[in-house]
Amino acid sequence: MTSSPKKVLLIGFGNPGRLDDGLGPALAEAIENLNLLGVTVDSDYQLTVEDASQISEHNVVIFADASTNCDEPYIFREIKPKTDISFSSHSISPENVLGLSEELFAAKTQGFVLEIRGYDFNEFGQKLSSKAQDNLIDAVEFVKAKLVELTKENDKS
Amino acid sequence: MSNENLKRVVIEPVTRVEGHGKVSLLLDKDNQVKQARLHIVEFRGFERFIQGRPYWEAPVIVQRLCGICPVSHHLAAAKAMDVIVGADKLTPTAEKMRRLMHYGQTFQSHVLHFFHLCSPDLLFGFDADPAIRNVIGIIKKYPELAKQGVLMRKYGQEIIKATAGKKIHGTGAIPGGVNKNLSIEERDVFLKDIEQMVEWAKGALKIAKDYTVENLDSIASFGSFDSSHLSIVREDGALDLYNGGLRAITKDGEKIFDHFNNQKYHEQIAEEVKSWSYMKFPFIKSIGPENGWYRVGPLARINACDFIDTPLAEAERAEFMAITEGKPNNITMAYHWTRMIETLHSIEKIRDLLNDEDLQGTDLVVKGKRREEGVGIIEAPRGTLFHHYKVDEKDQITMCNLIVSTTSNNIPMNTAVERVAQEYISGKPEITEGLLNRIEVAIRAYDPCLSCATHAMGQMPLIVSMFDYEGKLIDKKAK
Numbered sequence: 165m166t167s168s169p170k171k172v173l174l175i176g177f178g179n180p181g182r183l184d185d186g187l188g189p190a191l192a193e194a195i196e197n198l199n200l201l202g203v204t205v206d207s208d209y210q211l212t213v214e215d216a217s218q219i220s221e222h223n224v225v226i227f228a229d230a231s232t233n234c235d236e237p238y239i240f241r242e243i244k245p246k247t248d249i250s251f252s253s254h255s256i257s258p259e260n261v262l263g264l265s266e267e268l269f270a271a272k273t274q275g276f277v278l279e280i281r282g283y284d285f286n287e288f289g290q291k292l293s294s295k296a297q298d299n300l301i302d303a304v305e306f307v308k309a310k311l312v313e314l315t316k317e318n319d320k321s
Numbered sequence: 322m323s324n325e326n327l328k329r330v331v332i333e334p335v336t337r338v339e340g341h342g343k344v345s346l347l348l349d350k351d352n353q354v355k356q357a358r359l360h361i362v363e364f365r366g367f368e369r370f371i372q373g374r375p376y377w378e379a380p381v382i383v384q385r386l387c388g389i390c391p392v393s394h395h396l397a398a399a400k401a402m403d404v405i406v407g408a409d410k411l412t413p414t415a416e417k418m419r420r421l422m423h424y425g426q427t428f429q430s431h432v433l434h435f436f437h438l439c440s441p442d443l444l445f446g447f448d449a450d451p452a453i454r455n456v457i458g459i460i461k462k463y464p465e466l467a468k469q470g471v472l473m474r475k476y477g478q479e480i481i482k483a484t485a486g487k488k489i490h491g492t493g494a495i496p497g498g499v500n501k502n503l504s505i506e507e508r509d510v511f512l513k514d515i516e517q518m519v520e521w522a523k524g525a526l527k528i529a530k531d532y533t534v535e536n537l538d539s540i541a542s543f544g545s546f547d548s549s550h551l552s553i554v555r556e557d558g559a560l561d562l563y564n565g566g567l568r569a570i571t572k573d574g575e576k577i578f579d580h581f582n583n584q585k586y587h588e589q590i591a592e593e594v595k596s597w598s599y600m601k602f603p604f605i606k607s608i609g610p611e612n613g614w615y616r617v618g619p620l621a622r623i624n625a626c627d628f629i630d631t632p633l634a635e636a637e638r639a640e641f642m643a644i645t646e647g648k649p650n651n652i653t654m655a656y657h658w659t660r661m662i663e664t665l666h667s668i669e670k671i672r673d674l675l676n677d678e679d680l681q682g683t684d685l686v687v688k689g690k691r692r693e694e695g696v697g698i699i700e701a702p703r704g705t706l707f708h709h710y711k712v713d714e715k716d717q718i719t720m721c722n723l724i725v726s727t728t729s730n731n732i733p734m735n736t737a738v739e740r741v742a743q744e745y746i747s748g749k750p751e752i753t754e755g756l757l758n759r760i761e762v763a764i765r766a767y768d769p770c771l772s773c774a775t776h777a778m779g780q781m782p783l784i785v786s787m788f789d790y791e792g793k794l795i796d797k798k799a800k
Contacts, residue, residue, distance in 0.1 A: 180489060181385025189489055208488045209391065213437055213456075214475035247457040267460045268468050288370040288385055 169202050170317050173222040173273075174307070175215060176207040178230050183289050184282025184296040187230035187303075191280065194304045195311070202315035211256050213264060220269035224276070224314055226307065227258035230296075231279035237299035238280045240306065245275070278303060344760055344785045346742050348795075352750050355790075357739035359731075359764065360598060368721045376405055376712045377496050383708070384490050390770065392426035392481055392491070393701035396563075397708040399494035400697030404584065405712050407689025408497035414682030415498035420563050421674045422484035422493055423699070427562055428522075428667040429477025430702035431619075431660045434768045435525055436470025439657055442765070443532045447758050454758075466528075469521045476511070476518055480671065483507045498686035508675055515672050519633070522668045526637060526661035533658045537644070542744075544653040544737035544763035547572035548614070549605060550621035551729070552705055553698055556580065558627030560638075560666065562700040568625050569605055569615060574649050577605060583698045586707060592724065603729050614732035617704025618767060619659035624649035631673070634666035653737050656766040701726050703768050727769045737763040752787050752798045760785060 176192025178185040192207035204222065206215075211227070219225045231239075245266045246259035256264075258277050265271040280303045284293045292300065343360040371382060380399040384391035396419060403411065411419075441454045444463065452458075460467040478488070483503060485491025493499050533540065549572065553565035566580035567589065578589050592601040593610045604613030615621070623642075629635040641658060644650060650659075674680060697708045704726030711720035727734075741763045745756045761783055787796040 179385060181382070206488075212474065212478070213433065213471050214478055217471055217475055263457070264460070264471070267457065268464065268471060288367060290385075 168318065169315050170223040171202055171204070171221070172311055172314050173204045173206065173219060173225045174228065174311070175211070175225065176205070176228040177210055179209050180290050181288060183284040183287060183291060184293055185230050185285050186290065186292065187280040187282050187296055187300055188228045190292065190300055191228045191278070191303055191307065194300070195307060198308060200308075200311050200315065203311050211258065211261050213256060213261070215261050216264035216268055216271075219262065219265040219273050219275075220271035222273055224274045225262070226276045226278055226310075227261075228278040228280065228303075228307070229258075230282035230285070232282065232285065234279040234281050236281045236295075237302040238278060238306065240276060240278050240310070243275045243277050278307060344738055344764075344783070346746075346752075346785065346787045347792075348746075348750060348787065348789050350790045352746070352748060352789075354739065354742040354746050357735065357742045358598075359735050359738050368723060371718055371721045373717050373719075375716050376402055376710065376718055377716075379710065379718065380494050380496070381490050381492055390426070390430065390701055390703070392422060392485065393699060393706050394708070395485065395491055396423055396494055397697040397699045397701070397706045398710075399496065400564075400699060401695040401708045401710050402496035402697070404695030404697070405692055405710065406496045407691055408687045409689060410687070411498055412682065412684040412687055413679040414502055415685055415687075417674055417677060417679050418484055418499045418502060419494050421503070421671065421680065422481060423563050424667040424670045424674070425477045425480030425484065427477075427702050428518075428664060428671065429474045429481070430768075431664040431667070432470055432473040432477065432525070434702075435529065435657065435661060435664070436467065436473070438768070439765055440466070440470075440528070442762050443528065443657065447762055448755060451754070451758075469524070473518060473521055473525075476514060480511065483511075495686065497688045500685065502682055502685065503680040505681060508680065511671070512675050515668070515675060518668050519665075519672065522661070522665045523633065526658075526665050529658045529661040530637070530640070533652075533655060534644075540654040541652055542740075543759075544741045544766070545651055546653075546733075546736050546740060547651050548616045548733060548736075549577060549608070550624045550649055551605075551615045551617055552622040552625045553583070553700055554580070554626050555630075559630045560622055560626040560628070560634075560663075562622075562663070562667075564699075567698070567705075570625050570649060572649060572651055574624070574647075577607065584694075584696045586696060586698065587709070590707075590724070598731075600728050600731050601724070602731055603724050615729065616733045617726050617729040618656065618702075619663050620650065620656045621704065622700060623659040623662060629662075629666055631666050631669035633669055634662050637662045637665060653763060653766050656768070660768070703727060703770060704729055725770070727767075730767050730769065734764060734767050734769060737766070750787065750789060750795050752785050752796045757785055757798055 174195055176188035178188035180186030180189050189207040192205050196205040243259050245263035247263040262275040281299050282296045345358050346354050347356040349355040380395050383394040383398040437456045441458055445454045485493035551569045554568045555561035555565045568579045569577040581589055590603055591606045592603045604610045629638050694711045699706050706726055707724035709722040710718055713719050738760055741759045745759050747753050784799045789795050
């Protein structure tokens with residue numbers, strides 16, 4: 165069996181037109197600019213079902229989003245696939261999209277969520293609040309180190 | 322509302338961070354549903370927010386409105402700005418690139434709704450265990466179907482990315498045209514899978530059609546009611562999701578107005594504000610606010626058009642119209658069938674466009690005599706979308722008025738919920754699982770945008786509250 169470095173997908177999601185809701189895409193942009201080997205970066209307004217397909221092509225996925233109430237400056241946690249999808253709306257959670265990936269594409273992708281604390285969500289505007297900006301800087305530093313660590317590991321699957 | 326047996330229900334503002342669909346049911350003394358209201362968040366502040374911004378920013382900025390259908394807002398604003406810059410006729414490349422983007426958007430939006438939101442209702446039934454009646458249930462029982470849904474959705478999203486430039490705040494459409502064409506390499510990637518997409522679209526349509534035909538007796542009255550219908554249609558009466566004049570028809574198919582100039586829409590459509598909702602209530606002026614409401618979206622479009630200009634979808638349209646002997650179909654659940662006819666139409670149009678060399682053209686932008694006012698109307702997946710702007714001599718937007726699809730379907734959705742609630746209330750003052758399910762099914766037929774543009778971590782539940790005749794909350798359920 166040959167082993168190769170782990171492939172990592174980072175998805176930053178949120179609406180940059182709604183102030184701190186843009187933390188996820190802002191983090192994605194910062195990481196994309198680093199051009200890290202073995203890391204694919206994507207961003208969108210929200211998670212969607214087709215993300216399940218892309219996730220299945222990676223060993224690890226990190227979902228980055230703004231949070232209205234998490235501990236400052238961010239929290240990073242592992243998630244497990246969930247299959248209790250509500251279909252009242254078009255929204256889909258990181259756990260659910262990971263569940264879809266497992267169910268539909270037999271993916272064994274390891275999932276993490278990075279919640280970055282935001283403060284202002286209720287107005288239109290393409291600018292992060294100063295506290296959110298500070299939290300973003302911390303989060304970028306953390307994710308950068310995490311990605312380097314993850315991509316050094318070998319895929320043993 | 323004033324009635325000695327009823328009390329006014331005060332609806333609290335819903336959170337602005339997450340989009341919630343809220344339904345309130347008001348009972349009378351006999352525990353029958355007297356009134357049902359659906360409350361949806363709408364950010365009317367946007368129309369003021371955009372004032373003072375330069376007009377060329379509008380097609381990008383308006384995508385902040387909605388994370389679910391940003392492409393529709395992008396294109397409607399671009400069409401309005403075409404009028405502002407005097408671009409009365411786009412170059413073939415520009416118009417076809419925009420159309421490709423739009424059909425990609427319609428395709429992926431309808432597919433998501435059908436495979437992942439509505440197919441559990443159709444394939445498992447309204448009363449199936451909620452633990453099964455969801456997309457995971459579909460995956461377990463119909464894995465191939467679920468996979469098709471994901472891959473079709475991905476196909477549409479990739480078309481948007483190739484035409485709009487990027488997923489977030491795409492910039493493909495600009496005042497007077499577009500800023501890119503489609504390369505041969507991009508085209509060939511899409512051509513590789515196009516026939517598969519057509520086949521899958523036909524298969525999905527068959528599910529929606531068979532369901533409707535086989536259950537016609539039971540669904541004919543489900544949340545159904547007569548209404549007027551509104552959409553744009555092409556000059557020759559064909560279904561056209563991107564451009565055309567306004568047509569409104571009565572429940573019997575008589576034309577209220579036809580091929581009406583988009584720039585003068587306000588001569589035919591007015592908007593009313595009601596104290597209990599943040600949403601506006603558009604109506605046809607000649608009929609008046611009480612009865613002038615109308616439906617938009619796939620059902621309205623198929624009812625309103627004379628034909629479809631792609632052969633597979635046209636054959637399906639003819640079959641659909643035969644159910645009501647050529648008259649408009651007013652069955653709420655028929656939205657699903659028509660949505661899938663449009664899905665097939667969209668992928669046929671995408672196939673035609675991919676084989677059109679104009680997409681590789683390099684003449685992308687035109688301009689003409691500058692104007693101070695412009696209207697852009699487009700058929701978004703959920704229905705007719707109006708963007709209206711005024712721009713001053715400093716190029717700044719001074720006025721913006723938007724009528725979004727879900728707003729036009731506001732009264733119809735309220736009516737559908739009320740009909741269902743009246744029919745399926747148990748006789749006891751409680752929200753049963755069966756009632757909750759059916760309210761959800763009726764709302765879902767319209768594919769309303771229950772979300773707003775922001776979300777953060779969280780869910781967007783449907784919350785149903787029941788009040789007794791004294792206005793006291795007696796039951797509340799969410800899902």
